[in-house]
Amino acid sequence: MIVAVDVFRDRLQKLRKIRAAMLARAGRLNLSSNESASFVRKTVMVKLNRNLPTSGHAIIIDGVVKTEFATRDGVEVGAWDLKRRFPMLEVRIYDAAARADQKVSAS
Template identity: 70%
Template sequence: MMKLSKDLPLSGYAIIVDGLVKTEFATRDGVEAGARNLKRRFPTLQVKIYDAAAGAEREVSAF
């Protein structure tokens, strides 16, 4: 789990870039599209999706 839990949303989803919460989304489709687009544009960044309901995060691959 992340160290910066105070910054994580209580609901919805978030994109985490290099350990920092950058953007929050209300829907899974929105966060998935945003994270994939970001990873395609900047493949060297560590991009993760945080799901507030599950309290879990997962890494996004380039493809």
């Protein structure tokens, strides 16, 4: 009886490791550093390098330059439309001539 319980426990532990590895590969499981295991493949995130424009204007969404515009009117319309459609985003307008950005409000 004790041997059967040990075999069952070992098989259950192996199945849990396999399931965790499959979920981690699919991107549905995040293990903290103290929970990481050798059977889970580790990936390195590479930061996207998007420099600020030297001329014109740009829309910055959550700290990342997304779209560049030649005119102030075009960037304002685009930024306000984005903020209206997605109010949870932090939308900013960057002016290359002034080297400054301005937060866009929803109203």
